[in-house]
Amino acid sequence: MPKQLCGVLAMIGAALLCLCACAVPGSGAQASSAGQQPSASAPGFASSSSKAGGEARPAGSQTVLPPEVVTDPSADPLTGLPRPEGAPEGTRPLAVMVDNLQTALPQRGLQAADLVCEAVTEGGVTRLMAVFSDYSAMPQTGPVCFARSEHVRLLLSLDALYLYVGASPDAAQLMAQYLPDSRALDGQDRAEALSLDPQRGQETDIELCWFTDGALFSAAAQRYALDRTLAGPARAAFQFVPYAGEKRRLADGSAQEVYLRFSSYANSMFSYHKETGQYVKYRFGAPHLDENTGEAVTFDNLLVLFVTDGELQADGTGEQSGAGCYVCGGRYERIRWMQAAPDAPLSILTDDETMTLAAINPGRSYVAVVERSMRPYFRIDGKSVLSAG
Secondary structure: OHHHHHHHHHHHHHHHHHHHHOOOOOHHHEEEHOOOOOOOOOOOOOOOOOOOOOEEEEEOEEOOOOOOOOOOOOOOOOOEEEEEOOOOEOOOHHHHEEOHHHHHHHOOOOOOOEEEEEEEEEHHEEEEEEOOOHHHOOOOEOOOOOOOOHHHHHHHHHHOEEEEEEEEEHHHHHHHHHHOOOHEOOOOOHHHEEEEOHHHHHHOOOOEEEEHHHHHHHHHHHHHHOOOOOOOOOOOEEEEOOOOOOOEEEEEEEEOEEEEOOOOOOOOEEEEEHHHHHEEEEEEEEOEEEEOOOOOOOEEEEEEEOOOEEEEEEEOOOEEEOOOOOOOEOOOEEEEEOOOOOOOOOOEEEOOOOOOOOOOOOOOOOEEEEHHHHHHHEEOOOOOOOOOO
């Protein structure tokens, strides 16, 4: 073949290769010619589609963000129920840390909370976090205790104020990075939000005798100029079923009794009462009482979240995700969940690859964050409903 023809064919082949490279979205040639990488809504995550319905859009090997929760301005953001008459609007909710040692029982204020989170901390002990939409109406609540990172992530997802007494190193690091001082009140330094119960002090350690209430916290929040006003619409805890409609019947099976184990020290059990449509909580083999009411704590929704697939960094940042179960109305469904960053919304997803938000029935909710090693002990009606992995 003449040398001239070989040269022409080589030039044509090179041109075709360049055209193919430019035609591939996100190719290395295209990115380098632009002088920058393609943008995303957050590092390592794809931006959401602008289509109606908020469907997430894949971006190669990047994690796909779930759609945003749709909120009803007439509904309470923590329960999905109609806002109580006279309830303030545009005010941040309040999250209060509550000790959960056996010597701290009975606690106060849990039954009045709109949402309660339980997570294991040091030594297999769990701590509770009670969240109130209207903290001005909060009854006496406590005993107030240390901040922990597991709870900090949840309160950040809700844009909440935070009341605690002292903080673990990992929680302090998370708060320093993500929670402004104007949204947190440490009762160790600012004790005006707390009151001591001297009667209880005669029976247990003094650190288990500090409580708060709506009047105390409201006065302290004003004194220390806490940022009590939301910058935009309230962030709903979940994608709630509209309260005016019918509750959703969960698909996977019956759930009359739920048992979850946090550690060799701590476990929780729930029993469904058909008459009320609620789950009664048990702790240490006995009903978990609220001292304010003298009765057991109850919930409409139970969400058990196992931390299994997360890319959590040593400082508590990064993504958390995993499998779990949603329990309501005497039935359960398997779910997936994720939180892209400590201050990102908590997304409860259907148990498939569609990245669809699971519809949660309106009501008071209990959220358990459980380590993956405890998955084999999780039981519904005495049966394992999740794989051990």
